[in-house]
Amino acid sequence: MTLQLLLAYSLITWLTAATPGPAVLLALRNGATRGFRAGLYSTLGNQIGLLLLAGASILGLGVILHTSAWLFTLVKWVGAAYLVFLGWRMLRSRDGLDLGSATQGDAPPASDAQMLRLGLWVSLTNPKAILFFGALFPQFVQPEQPLLPQFATLVSLSVCASVSCLLTYVWLASRARRWLQRPRAALWINRVAGSVFIGFGLVLAGLRRAPA
Template identity: 35%
Template sequence: MSFNTWLLFVVTVFFVSATPGPNMLLAMTHGIRYGVRHTLPTMSGLLVGLGLIMAGSAAGLGAVLATSELLFAVIKYAGAAYLIWLGLRTWFARVEAPAVAETDPQLRDASWQQRFRTGFLVSMSNPKAFIFFTALFPQFMHADAPQGPQLLVLAITFYVIETSWQFVYATGGARLKHWLTSPLRMRWVNRFAGSSFMVAGVALSSVSKA
């Protein structure tokens, strides 16, 4: 892989990852509720999910999803239902929940598994991601060169950029906490985030493989 090809991949992924999607929105929302350090389990779940998606795409699952209407539909609607459920839960979340999670170590520490699981499920909720990686990575790979090293370089690059943006969103959310001392503001943030998750779920349910 030439340096110019890699640089083009960096620019592409930089802007793709920066787009506010469910993953970044979740990182920001948990940053507001728990702070950056305690959002690490959420980001770990998101990244583990992305790793499995990339591995599945490299193994050909993306191609299978592209040809199997039934499998694609099952994953699509399950993911859409989860995002809508998460949106409803966020919409109706108690406005005092962020302060409690931040100041009560027992509650905060007991819920890291749940935050990891939420990040993982959000990351895995979109079958288009499998097709995205299957379609994106080959555009930057040379067919006449060993595939493994190229996939490794692309995967590491993607992980670094994706992790950096997650930290940006989580940090932005944590800084918003000081502005969200008003219950009314917190309620509006919950409704914005909940609406965004539900819109993402509805949009996901309407996508096709093409």
């Protein structure tokens, strides 16, 4: 894989991990209500879920890459549309971060095992993660090169980005809960992230498939 491709994937992965979603809301709630330990175990469960989603993507990725050019192009446009959609939704969002909605109002679990299972469930049902590994992941794999090293590199980057972002949210939430709930702060974050995602979507739409 080229350095340019790795840098582009790393940036998109970090932005995806840092933007508000079910996993981020869970991290914020855990940090604000249960402390760092609870957030650590739910983050671990979230990473197990990401590995399962990545594995599912890997099992079907070879077929997409080696079937036909039009199918690869279709996947590319789905990925671009996903980025633009995320950006558009963020730009339109004017809501603050609801720390109480991460688990549909359920009380935070008390045990480490419960927190781990909760993080796993949130990850496996997270539309952002599902669409990321199903639509964007294939765009950064070069079919003319060995697939396994590329998968290992990309998945490792995804896990590193997710762990660092979620644990940062856990740590910050206990110290900045009131600020996170302010609509003005959420609006600023959504505007910046939304603009960046739309830009990356347009760039992705213009990429050409490398010849096999």
